[in-house]
Amino acid sequence: MSNSFYVKDNSVETRLFFNRIVAAFIVIILLTSGLIVRLIYLQIVGHEHYASLAKDNSIKIMPIVPSRGMIYDRNGKILAENRSSYSLEIIPEQTPNIDDTLKRLQVLLDIPDEKIDAYQKQRKRQKPFTSTPLLIGLNDQELAKFAVVRPYFPGVDIRTRLVRYYPYGELTSHVVGYVGRINETELKELPVAEYRGSSHIGKLGIESAYEVELHGKTGYAEIETNVQARPLNTLSENNAYAGSDLYLTLDIDLQKTAYEALGNYNGAVVALDIKTGGVLAFASRPGFDPNPFVVGIDNASYQALQGSENQPLYNRALRGLYPPGSTMKPFIALAGLEYDTINAQQKLFCPGYYQLPGVSHKYRDWKRGGHGSVNLNQAITESCDVYFYRLASMLGIDNLHAFLQKFGFGEKSGIDLLGEKPGILPSREWKLAQKNRVWYPGDTLITGIGQGYHQVTPLQLARATATLANRGNIVTPFLVDRLVTAKETRPGPEAHKGSIPLKSANINSVIEGMVNVVHSQHGTAKGINKNIAYQIAGKTGTAQVMGIKQNARYNENEIDFKYRDHALFIAFAPVDNPKIAVAVIAENGGHGGSVAAPIAGAVIKQYLKEQP
Numbered sequence: 001m002s003n004s005f006y007v008k009d010n011s012v013e014t015r016l017f018f019n020r021i022v023a024a025f026i027v028i029i030l031l032t033s034g035l036i037v038r039l040i041y042l043q044i045v046g047h048e049h050y051a052s053l054a055k056d057n058s059i060k061i062m063p064i065v066p067s068r069g070m071i072y073d074r075n076g077k078i079l080a081e082n083r084s085s086y087s088l089e090i091i092p093e094q095t096p097n098i099d100d101t102l103k104r105l106q107v108l109l110d111i112p113d114e115k116i117d118a119y120q121k122q123r124k125r126q127k128p129f130t131s132t133p134l135l136i137g138l139n140d141q142e143l144a145k146f147a148v149v150r151p152y153f154p155g156v157d158i159r160t161r162l163v164r165y166y167p168y169g170e171l172t173s174h175v176v177g178y179v180g181r182i183n184e185t186e187l188k189e190l191p192v193a194e195y196r197g198s199s200h201i202g203k204l205g206i207e208s209a210y211e212v213e214l215h216g217k218t219g220y221a222e223i224e225t226n227v228q229a230r231p232l233n234t235l236s237e238n239n240a241y242a243g244s245d246l247y248l249t250l251d252i253d254l255q256k257t258a259y260e261a262l263g264n265y266n267g268a269v270v271a272l273d274i275k276t277g278g279v280l281a282f283a284s285r286p287g288f289d290p291n292p293f294v295v296g297i298d299n300a301s302y303q304a305l306q307g308s309e310n311q312p313l314y315n316r317a318l319r320g321l322y323p324p325g326s327t328m329k330p331f332i333a334l335a336g337l338e339y340d341t342i343n344a345q346q347k348l349f350c351p352g353y354y355q356l357p358g359v360s361h362k363y364r365d366w367k368r369g370g371h372g373s374v375n376l377n378q379a380i381t382e383s384c385d386v387y388f389y390r391l392a393s394m395l396g397i398d399n400l401h402a403f404l405q406k407f408g409f410g411e412k413s414g415i416d417l418l419g420e421k422p423g424i425l426p427s428r429e430w431k432l433a434q435k436n437r438v439w440y441p442g443d444t445l446i447t448g449i450g451q452g453y454h455q456v457t458p459l460q461l462a463r464a465t466a467t468l469a470n471r472g473n474i475v476t477p478f479l480v481d482r483l484v485t486a487k488e489t490r491p492g493p494e495a496h497k498g499s500i501p502l503k504s505a506n507i508n509s510v511i512e513g514m515v516n517v518v519h520s521q522h523g524t525a526k527g528i529n530k531n532i533a534y535q536i537a538g539k540t541g542t543a544q545v546m547g548i549k550q551n552a553r554y555n556e557n558e559i560d561f562k563y564r565d566h567a568l569f570i571a572f573a574p575v576d577n578p579k580i581a582v583a584v585i586a587e588n589g590g591h592g593g594s595v596a597a598p599i600a601g602a603v604i605k606q607y608l609k610e611q612p
Helices: 010-047 049-060 099-111 113-124 139-151 183-187 207-208 211-215 253-260 292-294 298-305 325-338 377-384 387-397 397-406 426-437 441-447 457-469 504-519 592-612
Strands: 058-063 077-088 132-136 156-165 179-181 201-202 220-223 231-238 245-248 269-273 279-285 348-350 371-375 480-484 489-491 539-541 566-573 582-585
Touching: 077 099, 077 139, 099 113, 099 132, 099 139, 113 132, 113 183, 113 325, 113 592, 132 156, 132 539, 139 592, 179 292, 183 325, 201 207, 207 211, 207 397, 220 539, 253 269, 253 279, 253 592, 269 457, 269 592, 298 371, 325 377, 325 397, 325 457, 325 504, 325 539, 325 566, 325 592, 348 387, 371 377, 377 387, 387 397, 387 441, 397 441, 397 480, 457 566, 457 582, 566 592, 582 592
Parallel strands: none
Antiparallel strands: 058 220, 077 132, 077 156, 179 201, 220 231, 245 480, 269 279, 269 582, 348 371, 480 489, 539 566, 566 582
């Protein structure tokens, strides 16, 4: 057996130990150097940046929502206001189970699914400590129901908010419009800073067209928060500025007269101040109650409005397109005089129909036996179709189109509302582009009596009538007269004016015929001239809804109501110093003289009675 010995090498161990100490020292030096460099960067180079981040962690900028501007009529009557209303609101972070809470509230207060969905979308866009409305405008019964069970709904409470209210309901639904909840599409397009905290936006009418002015300027508050971002203290405030109050040219009493005068007829009435273009009445019937849209209309009610045959959501005054019928005849007559195609005394024979040379088709007059020989005055007074067939043929479509375009037909009026339609003023080029067909002489004839492709809006008719009464001076219709804030009052939109060079004698001849429409024994609107001490100049019109075969006779009692002719009327008064121009369309009203003219007469008489 042999023994082995292990000999310890102290020099190797010493060297290894020393190397380890050196390596550890180098690592410590490197780490300490890195820490020193980092501290220098944080304290000197990056101080401003990280101080700002630290401040942002402790201070939040919270929006202060401005109160929406009010809307008044020309006499200071409130058309849109902000009312205190009770809302049911939830603070999610204080609610143990938000989904269960919503289900129980839905059963308790009979909340429709669409309002639950709307709340969920809105809640996800806000902080969990924010009070978010579920229901707006609670009634007494709903308040009582919730008050009894309030202890069982932590995080849910009743709060008071300002809610938009429209006291005149359907009377102003199309012209004033309404506000509604901001949807996803609008949220992407709106300026984030200005609409942070806002839940509603103008959807229609003045509320939409003047959204920026009505909304006001959002304010901001610096709020000190804890690590959970809950507010602790208000450090400073930048006040919000309320939206501008709008004073309209609209006369709500005249609006009511116009709306009620339409009776059971769907249609529109537009009345303008002839000198300024200010809109005095802008009625579209049927209307709708805008107030449910503010708090969130239920799906069943909305579908009922959308599906109604009467189309209450459709703004007929601004967007309704109708053949103008015989209301075009004064303008066609004026074109004939201005182009020297005829003179006022020249007579044309009306046997009850008109035929183009070499064509067997008969273009009929409304009077079966004809009017005989008539001059311009008689043709306007008795609304002789054959006279205007012949005149249109003599003028030609190119002259007709050029002249009518000067009066604003076929283009938007420029009113301070969104969504206006330009109508259709047909021409050779228009028909080729839209129908891919050439223009025929027969097209010219029916254009001469306001039928065929020609379509106008009630607003266009009113503007053209005002231009005629102004003897060629054109005004732009507008609704907002002035905008008022705590600091200033400024006027509404600047009206773009222009003029049509017209011969005074020619205008006098046309207006004389329009006066006879109302004040002569043969006038088609003589029924409205009672009990007035001034003269009204007007023109009746009937627009076909369905075509009639060559040898057939129109009998409104034998056809469905919806296929009966539309009744139209344009007028201005007083003739010697015109103040108001009116255009009326009563859908399926049949006769302009018996249906539309009395509506315009009621508006004119009320307005002039109230003027000094």
